Amino acid sequence: MSGQYVTPVVVMKDGERIVEEPAPTAAGEGTPRFLEAGEGGLVVEFGDAIDPDVNRRVVALDRALSMARPRGVVETVPTYRSLLVVFDPLVLARRDLRTAVEDLLAHHVGEAEPSRLWRVPVCYGGEHGVDLVDVAARHGLTPEEVVGLHAGAEYRVYMIGFNPGFVYLGGLPERLRTSRRPDPRLRIPPRSVSIGGIQAGLCPPFEMPSGWHLIGQTPVRTFDPARGEEPMLFRPGDRIRFHPVAPADYDDLARAADAGHVVAEREDDDG
């Protein structure tokens, strides 16, 4: 858990001070930093590492802010360790937004995160996961062992980013950590299930660039504009467990998903 930040200050030759931000007003562990991203951007930063507790705080604040919907907030972007709030400063003054955020933090810290657990089918290897054999060889494992490890873990959705519908997952077993490929691919197969460094990923149902290792494909459409208000199926804070399916089942499930059915099962349904 991140603690008190030292206010970073950069002093120019002529004495001009580039100050990152004022010192936190409240002492104590876990006080977030408030950074400026232009006059219409507020970054609430809870830490500087990939950490489930830090991410939980980002998700909790995002949820609270989305429910409060202060006038002048354009949108929010939750990431691993910070929440970006895009706002119109001609409608909502920064100091009022910051006060609203501090109030939400004071009243919502510690609230348990409503948790959704998904079971996501994956067809591993072969033409569905062209890097599975290579990843196994790198770690001195058989492809079956890689599948067993990957599908045996429970993952946390940290954020959606980089591309529409690309899901960043934490919780990859240490034995499967694999450095990114030195030569990223310009286009990878849609719906790929991938490993990049210490992270795991789920790709949307269209091509995108990637430097990660492709070990399988999922019939689940992570992102679908046809789903209207909620094009994104998974959201930060969700938990995911994978289970292997055979190629024939993959084809059936993919067809069903393309017809609009959600082919991932939700085990904890809190809405």
Place this chain on the structure above:
Amino acid sequence: MADTLAVVDGGLLTTVQDLGRWGYQNAGVSPAGAMDRDRLGIANALVGNDPAEAALEITLSGPALDVAADACRLALAGDFAVTVNDRPVPAWTAIDLCRGDRVRVLAARTGLRGYLAVAGGFALPPTLGSLSTHVRTATGGADGRALAAGDVLPLRAARPAGPRLALDPPPPAPERKRTVRVMAGPQGAFFPAAGWETFLGTDWVVSPRSDRMGCRLDGPAIEHADGFNIVSDGIVEGSIQVPGSGLPIVLLVDRQSTGGYAKIATVIGADLGAFAQARPGDIVRFERVDDETAVQARREARDAFERTLRRIAPLRDTGPPDVDALFAANLAGGAVSATADPFD
């Protein structure tokens, strides 16, 4: 038969853009939208559209379009030569076309981008509430890509048109050398004093490798203090990313929603339009301002834009005089005696 515009030549890079696709950056969706929002607003106002209506964003060299409608009013906001059936017509002015007319937008004389608005807009299906095109992910617009010969753009039926409107004089040409105001951060402290001196003290040159995703600037490498990687976080328009090369990139409308390079500073909203019109070889210098200054600048920019819209007025009829009509008009009527008292 629906009204359409047939694309004879797509131009260098012509895409359908409105004010952007907002609310989905948390799903990794880039906002896209018009690079020069003021010019989009002017184009729409000239044809009586809602200010947020989608138009064609034209880059450097424009398209050729055939009108397949009984009547079609359009206007170009931009410093481009425009012809209808090979005869020159003015930009910044509503033009009324009819079936079979061919409108061609030629080369930009100054700046880089212009907007061709059609009265009533396009009858295209929105994606997540917007018609904006994001080419990299093939999202939105007309098939998620730039216009090409053979494309057909369906038009919405327009209300009957009033007098033709014009913006006269048009806005001044963009400068080739500009000072752009920025606010420090969000990772301003990743850069030591030497890095800031370089960033603020250099005449940066706009690179030809710039596009709607980002304006790349050539110059000396900016010194980092803490390395150039951060844990990925959110990116607002105007963020200035400094990757390992040390050369800054100003991230623009087609940017990714998140990224892992340190951002030294953020261009203020009032000065973002400069990048919509910057040509390779143009010079950019950065000046640091604080939040209060940036907010005030945004307010002033909005007011200036509204003043520009208020200057849009019906075109004065400057056609040649109708001599027969002049003779028929009894302009000398009401004559009185040369000797009579005019006040009787």
